[in-house]
Amino acid sequence: MPLKIAGIDLINPLIVASGFLGLSQSIFNRLHKLGAGVIVSKSISLLPREGYINPTIIPINGNSYINAVGLANPGLECFSKEISQNDVPLIVSIVGSKPEEFPEIVNKLKNLNILGFELNLSCPHVEKMGMEIGDDPKAVYDIVKSIKNNSSKPLFVKVEIGNTDIIYELKKNIEIPIIGCGGILSYKDVVEYMMAGASAVQIGTVLGFEGLNSFNKILRGLNKYLESKNYSDVSELTGTAQRY
């Protein structure tokens, strides 16, 4: 099910969402072996962050988590060493509070073997980071510019949307590829997101509840669906709902 997004070759449209299953190179390798098209790292900040005191992740209803981890991570220096020998398709999620922090992060990582960056503007529970910045168009502009000025690698900007109606509207109005994320538990959810306009999707929670093999289960379902509808290429699904 190969496809291309923003110049990146993916073996399939399933991407591991940021924050799931840690930050170690060994887990990235394992996820890749299990069928993840691309893995997004947990968000990395310039300096280490301890995050909030546990419990920070609570499962509810057998299919969701409430979480407030507080962007805990070992910081740029330590993470760049961890992934220095990386050879799996990895996007590094980055987070910060000021435009000045991003050139340092990007310059340290850009020559490593990574596909690109994801800017986390979606975190709802840390002051002056993530979603709070996402609500300020000038700050978003300055941060995106500071990243793009320092690296030619693809940059994905992660904002809080999490619903197919909004992806449908976005697809009507913008040309850049959209990656859907939020609530994807089965191949049907993947089909729905892609028909609305997503070029690929990210999954997180389902890996926690159904285990790492959920990749294969979703991919098998998606394959069967594509065959039954005579699609020859998974990217043909993108935006099909826009025609109706």
Ligand SMILES: Cc1cc2nc3c(=O)[nH]c(=O)nc-3n(C[C@H](O)[C@H](O)[C@H](O)COP(=O)(O)O)c2cc1C
């Ligand atoms: C425990 C946990 C940690 C997360 N950490 C991050 C993070 O560091 N950066 C980020 O952009 N999103 C983070 N997220 C959000 C996920 O990447 C994803 O957007 C969200 O869980 C919705 O997708 P899902 O319904 O497939 O889980 C985290 C989510 C959880 C549950």
